[in-house]
Amino acid sequence: MKKKDIVKLSRRDFERAWLESGKLLKKPHHDLQYPRLRFGVGKSHVLYDTIWMIREAYLRLGFSEMVNPVFIDEEHIYRQFGPEAPAVLDRCFYLGGLPRPDIGLGLDKIRMIEEMGVEVTEDRIQGLKEVFRSYKKGDISGDDLVLEVSGALEVESHDALRIIERVFPEIRDLKPVAGRTTLRSHMTSGWFISLQNIHDRYPLPLKLFSIDRCFRREQREDSSHLMTYHSASCVVVDDEVPLDVGKAVAEGLLEHFGFSRFKFLPDEKKSKYYIPGTQTEVYAYHPGLRDWVEIATFGLYSPIALSMYGIDEEVMNLGVGVERVAMILNQVDDVREMVYPQIHGPWRLTDRDIAGMLRINLHPVTSDGRMLMERIIETWRAHADAESPCSFEVYSGEFLGRRIRVEAVEDEENTRLLGPAVWNTIYIHDGNILGVPPGTELDNELIASARRDGLNTGITYMDALAAEAAYRVEEMAVSGADEVEVRSTIARSLSDLNLILDDVAMRYITSRNREIDLRGPLFSTVRGMLE
Structure with a gap:
């Protein structure tokens, strides 16, 4: 069954589709195994x-690290904020859960189970009732319910899942109910509990x-607000x-x-857990930004709030927004793009990224093959401009246990051994993949800028073509074929040059309307034969 068929099946029978998905696993290539x-x-x-840099800075200042509670009962917000608490709670996330329902097992449901092909006995019904009683009391977790039903009815787990789905809608239709516990909206709520x-x-x-996440129920997320952020907070x-x-x-x-000067200004927010x-x-x-930026807030905790926790000492609290610091240091304008670049950030591949995804496709795999590749390149370089028809010996002798002869040839008249494009080198420039000739007489504006500012991949057309020729001769020797001829004429695409580009880079180039321009005459021929 194919992947798309399994996805389609999951809409009708999830458990069966899930089991079928296991059959998609394939034995990996030898090199991809641990x-x-x-x-x-x-x-x-x-x-x-x-976060790591802030953590290091705190440790150097003699502060010890602590993990503060994340789950805060709303009672603590009232203790800390007094009459202001309802307004503060409006920005808090309340935690909810699915209530455990009372699940009846009447004759109608027993009949439905039987109609699904399950033999129902008194022992199985009693076992199922006990499972549901334990589930209601919390002795069985939701994760184990399918397994327990499977055991009680003595059926496979996928049959148990179908029974739960079809016979017990009170489980399927559960709605979450919120309690009084909130997610920490600011680190202060955790500090009071810890202290x-x-x-x-x-x-x-x-x-x-403590450096950790806080959660705030913002009306919307935008370039400067997220519903979860990191607070780097301390107390003395x-x-x-x-x-x-x-x-x-x-x-x-x-x-x-690297901040060098500081200004301290009264904060107009005037939180009630601070002394006025x-x-x-x-x-x-x-200095690098040449600007003043708001970076932190501090204050002394109110003795009223501290008294709610039996704390007689005085407490200074300072809080730094980690995302704020990261945005400033990295000169980022949108916090969403910085934190979630895979979702909100523009897709960027550097020229070096693209170069890493471009490689020679067929390449000799043996030491004899790599030696032959070098011999082909040496012969081509020495006789590239020889007038045709012509033939030059590349190698004659032992090769992978056989006697072979390899020649670089050009049979047509009034031409040369190689076309001029074989000397081209591949450059990456501003997302374009370009074949750059050694001289400047054929340069256009893009080629000229690539030559000046682009990334030289180090791959020449000659290298890639010689690699394929040597690989094909290896194939000839191993298979026992009598001869092989590898001919390249005109380069129009990557495959014409024995090159392969990762699909990711190809999608990036096409989506950005960049070019892959490798055109040029090659006219190279290599013949290999057994002797």
């Missing part, structure tokens, strides 16, 4: 690069930091903490990223 399969060095994401448990267990001062806890501690920490942290007049915005000047 331990021969290898992976090189990967590419990191700019966001996590920034409640440790503030009196360690000697002061406490210097802690002591019997007395002056506001200037926030200034010192901000300066020490941001100097790590202490909430401060941090602006930093980056």
Whole structure:
């Protein structure tokens, strides 16, 4: 069954389609099996690069790392924000779950199970009832329900899934119900919970930091707002903490990223968990950007909010938006493009990327074949301009256990051994793949710019054609054929030059209206024969 047929079947019978999909697995090529399969060095994401740098900066400043709670009961928002809590909760995500239903097993459902070809006995019915009772109580997880039903009715799992789908719609039609637990919308909500448990267990001062995700129910995501972001937050806890501690920490942290000057301005938001007049915005000047940018916020936690958690000490909190720092350092205007380039970013392949996807297709695989390829190139270079008809010996002797003779020939009169395009070299320039001749007399504007600014792949037409010729001679020797002739006339496409381009690069080039221009006369012929 083909993949498209399985997808179509899944709309009628998911379990059967899922089982059929296992038959699509193929034994991989020998080189793609472990331990021969290898992976090189990967590419990191700019966001996590920034997280790592901030983390390193905090550690250098003497802060210890902590993981704060992600799941926050709405009660904590009321403790921290007081009357402002309902407005804050409006931007929080509430967690919901599917309620466990009461599942009845009347005569009508038993009859439906029988009509599906299942023999129903008293023991099986009792077993099924017990499964549903355990499921309701939470003793059986949803992941295991199909398996447990399968065991109770003594049927295959795909039959159990069909029974659940068709006989018990109360499971299929479940709707999620929200509870009182929210996803952390700002790191402060987690800090209060953590400090409640440790503030009196360690000697002061406490210097802690946490870099983790927060979730905010924005009305919409745009170039500067995401519904999930990373907060790089820290606290300093002591019997007395002056506001200037926030200034010192901000300066020490941001100097790590090359920011050189700082301004501290009152924040008009005035969050209720800060002492009035202490909430401060941090602006930093980056010499590379030549501009002042808002980069962080700090303040002293309100004694009212701290008292809700039994904390008598003073606490300075500073928060840095990781995405904000990454955007500034990398001069990105759209946070969606930076965080999710695979979704929101433009598709970009560099010339080097494209060059890495262009390769010679047929290439000799033996040491004898590679030696022959070099002999072909040497002969062509020495006699390329010889007038035809002509013939030049490339090699005569032992080759893969046989005696062979190989010649470079041109049988037609009044021409030369090789056409002029064999000297061309392939360049990649601005997404174009171009055959660039050694002289400049045939240059157009694109070729001239490629010669000046493009990426030289190091692949010449002569290299690619010689590789195919040597490969075909290898085939002749292995198969026992008497002779082989490899002739190339006019280059119009990649395949004419024994080249292959990855489909990804081809899609990129065509979607960007770039060119693959490799045209040119080749007129090369190599003959191989057994002696």
